[in-house]
Amino acid sequence: FEAPSRQRGVAIPQGISKVKFFEVLNELRYEIGEEWVELNDKELKGGWYMEHPNTHDMMNILDAEELVASAVVYPGDVEDVQKIVGWANTWRIPLFPISMGRNFGYGGAAPRVRGSVTVDLGKRMNKILSIDPDDYTCLVEPGVSYYALYEELKKRGYDHMWIDTPDLGGGSVLGNALDRGVGYTPYGDHWSVHSGLEVVLPTGEVLRTGMGALPGSNTWQTFPYGFGPYSDGIFSQSNFGIVTKMGMALMPNPGGYESFMYTFPKEEDLAPLMEIIRPLRISNILENVAQLRHCLQTIAVRGQPRSKYFSGRGPIPEEIIHEEMKKTPLGDCTWVYYGMSYGPPHIRKYKLDVVHQEFLKIPGARRIDPSTLPADEYFWSRDKIAAGIPDLEELLWVNWMPNGSHIAFSPIAPIRGIDATKLYSLARKRHDEAGIDLMPAFCVGLREMHLIVEIVFDSSDISMRRKADRCLRDMIDDAAKLGYGEYRTHLVLMDQVAGTYNWNGNALMRFNERLKDALDPNGILAPGRCGIWPERYRGRGWEI
Ligand code: ADP
Incomplete structure (x- = not known):
C-alpha cells in the first residue's frame, strides 16, 4: 500500500479546539498511563492483514483522510474502559471501540466519525478467561483471535472441542460475533452460539447479560437468555455499549470430516442448483454454510494480479475466464461448490451419497476428487476452515489489483433459484456499468443465503474508488427495491443500508x-x- 500524506493534519474531533484537545488528551494519559495513549499524528501507513494500522481504513474507499482517528487509547481492563468513557463524556469526544480491527471489507479499524478516539481493546485485553472442557464453552476478552483460541485448545490437549473460524483467522472472536460475522462449521453463525456479554455502557456502568446478571451464576456461558428481556441483541451491530467479555459455545469434535467440491458448467445452472441446495441444507444433509462461488474467484485466489490475464478496460471477458479455468485442476466451469461432511466414514457416506445424487441432476456437474488436487490448491484452505482451523489463504484474491482493497455488497435472500438469479443479474448489470470484475459467492446459512460480492479495487486510484462506490450504492438500492437487505456493511454505506x-x-x-x-x-x-x-x-x- 502507498502511504498517503496528511494534508489535513491531525484529525481533531468536532466541537473542541486543537489546543484544548491536546490538553484533555493529557488527562487521559494521566488516567490510563502515558504509554497507552497515542496521538495519531503520523503518516497514514498501509500494511497487511496481520500488521494493519489501527488509526484508519487502509482499504479506503473515500479519501484516505476521511475516516481517521485523532488518537488511540489502549485500556488494560474494564476499569480503564470505564475511565475512558467517563473522560469522553466530560469533553464530549467521540469514541470508536474496536476489538482487533481486522474486519476489512467493512471498514477495518477506522472510526465512522473523523477525529474519534479509537479504543483499541484488543491490544491489552486479550485473555482467554476460561475454556470449559465439560460444557464446551469459553469466555474471551476482545483481543482473543481465532488463532489464539485454536492454539490454546491444542495446548491444553482439548481435542474433543473445535472452534469455528471465519475465512480469515486473525480477527477477534468477540468482535466478529458482535458484527454478526460467520464461519463454516455447523457453529458458523457466531452470534447464535454466543452466550453472555459483559458491557460497559456509554455512561460508564458495567452490566452482564443473561445468567451473568445473577451473582455467582454458573450458567452464564450455557444459557444465553437469563430472565427478562433478552438484551444482547442491542449490543450487536450497534453503538450502545463497549463489550469487554463474551461467552461462546465450542463445537464437539465430530469424529471425522471430509471436504468435497463440485463444479457446474453454466451460468444458468445457478437457479436449479439453489432449488437443490435448499432442502439439503435445511435438512442438514449439507451440514455447514454451503458455498457456491463464481469461478473467477477461484482464479483470483491463486494470487496472481488481474493484469496477468487481462489488461484491457472493463470486466475481464468470459472467454479468458474459461480459458484460464481449463488450466486449473478444476477444469472449465462457472460455479464451484465447496462443502464439508462431518462424522465418521459411514455417517459421511450416507450424506455424501445423497448430495452426489442430487448435484448430478445438473447436466455437466462434476465431483472433483480431492486426492487429485495439489497441496497448494485453494480447496485445502476451505477444508481447514470448515474444520475450524484458522487460515489466511483467502487473502490472496486481494492481489487481483495493485494496492488491493476490498469492500463487500452482502444482501440476504431466500435460498431460491429466482432470488439468486435476480441478485446475480443486478450485480452483473451494475458491475458491467462500472467496468468492475464480478466475483460473487452465495453462502447458504440455513434458511437464507448471504450473497457476498467483494469488489477488489486499487485504493490509490480515485476514479476506480468512485466507480466502486457508485456500483455498491446502486446495488444496495436495486436490491432494496426487490426486497433484499444487507446483513452487514462498510462504514461509509451504513446510512444508506440503514435507510433501506x-x-x-x-x-x-x-x-x-x-x-x-x-x-x-x-x-x-x-x-x-x-x-x-x-x-x-x-x-x-x-x-x-
Ligand atoms: P475483527 O473482529 O474482524 O478484528 P473488529 O474487532 O474491528 O473486527 O470488530 C468489528 C466491529 O465491531 C468494530 O469495527 C466495532 O465497530 C465493533 N466492535 C468490535 N469490538 C467491539 C467491542 N468490544 N465493543 C463494541 N463494539 C465492538
Whole structure:
C-alpha cells in the first residue's frame, strides 16, 4: 500500500479546539498511563492483514483522510474502559471501540466519525478467561483471535472441542460475533452460539447479560437468555455499549470430516442448483454454510494480479475466464461448490451419497476428487476452515489489483433459484456499468443465503474508488427495491443500508434512536455506526 500524506493534519474531533484537545488528551494519559495513549499524528501507513494500522481504513474507499482517528487509547481492563468513557463524556469526544480491527471489507479499524478516539481493546485485553472442557464453552476478552483460541485448545490437549473460524483467522472472536460475522462449521453463525456479554455502557456502568446478571451464576456461558428481556441483541451491530467479555459455545469434535467440491458448467445452472441446495441444507444433509462461488474467484485466489490475464478496460471477458479455468485442476466451469461432511466414514457416506445424487441432476456437474488436487490448491484452505482451523489463504484474491482493497455488497435472500438469479443479474448489470470484475459467492446459512460480492479495487486510484462506490450504492438500492437487505456493511454505506430498513416510517430507526439517546445522552459512542446517530449529530449533515 502507498502511504498517503496528511494534508489535513491531525484529525481533531468536532466541537473542541486543537489546543484544548491536546490538553484533555493529557488527562487521559494521566488516567490510563502515558504509554497507552497515542496521538495519531503520523503518516497514514498501509500494511497487511496481520500488521494493519489501527488509526484508519487502509482499504479506503473515500479519501484516505476521511475516516481517521485523532488518537488511540489502549485500556488494560474494564476499569480503564470505564475511565475512558467517563473522560469522553466530560469533553464530549467521540469514541470508536474496536476489538482487533481486522474486519476489512467493512471498514477495518477506522472510526465512522473523523477525529474519534479509537479504543483499541484488543491490544491489552486479550485473555482467554476460561475454556470449559465439560460444557464446551469459553469466555474471551476482545483481543482473543481465532488463532489464539485454536492454539490454546491444542495446548491444553482439548481435542474433543473445535472452534469455528471465519475465512480469515486473525480477527477477534468477540468482535466478529458482535458484527454478526460467520464461519463454516455447523457453529458458523457466531452470534447464535454466543452466550453472555459483559458491557460497559456509554455512561460508564458495567452490566452482564443473561445468567451473568445473577451473582455467582454458573450458567452464564450455557444459557444465553437469563430472565427478562433478552438484551444482547442491542449490543450487536450497534453503538450502545463497549463489550469487554463474551461467552461462546465450542463445537464437539465430530469424529471425522471430509471436504468435497463440485463444479457446474453454466451460468444458468445457478437457479436449479439453489432449488437443490435448499432442502439439503435445511435438512442438514449439507451440514455447514454451503458455498457456491463464481469461478473467477477461484482464479483470483491463486494470487496472481488481474493484469496477468487481462489488461484491457472493463470486466475481464468470459472467454479468458474459461480459458484460464481449463488450466486449473478444476477444469472449465462457472460455479464451484465447496462443502464439508462431518462424522465418521459411514455417517459421511450416507450424506455424501445423497448430495452426489442430487448435484448430478445438473447436466455437466462434476465431483472433483480431492486426492487429485495439489497441496497448494485453494480447496485445502476451505477444508481447514470448515474444520475450524484458522487460515489466511483467502487473502490472496486481494492481489487481483495493485494496492488491493476490498469492500463487500452482502444482501440476504431466500435460498431460491429466482432470488439468486435476480441478485446475480443486478450485480452483473451494475458491475458491467462500472467496468468492475464480478466475483460473487452465495453462502447458504440455513434458511437464507448471504450473497457476498467483494469488489477488489486499487485504493490509490480515485476514479476506480468512485466507480466502486457508485456500483455498491446502486446495488444496495436495486436490491432494496426487490426486497433484499444487507446483513452487514462498510462504514461509509451504513446510512444508506440503514435507510433501506425503513418499514412504517422508519419505525426501527426511531426505536434505535430512542435507545441511543437514553443510553448515550452525550452521544459519545461510535456516532453513526450502523446508521444510528445520537441526537447531537442528527440532521446536521453527518450522513453519507
Ligand atoms: P475483527 O473482529 O474482524 O478484528 P473488529 O474487532 O474491528 O473486527 O470488530 C468489528 C466491529 O465491531 C468494530 O469495527 C466495532 O465497530 C465493533 N466492535 C468490535 N469490538 C467491539 C467491542 N468490544 N465493543 C463494541 N463494539 C465492538
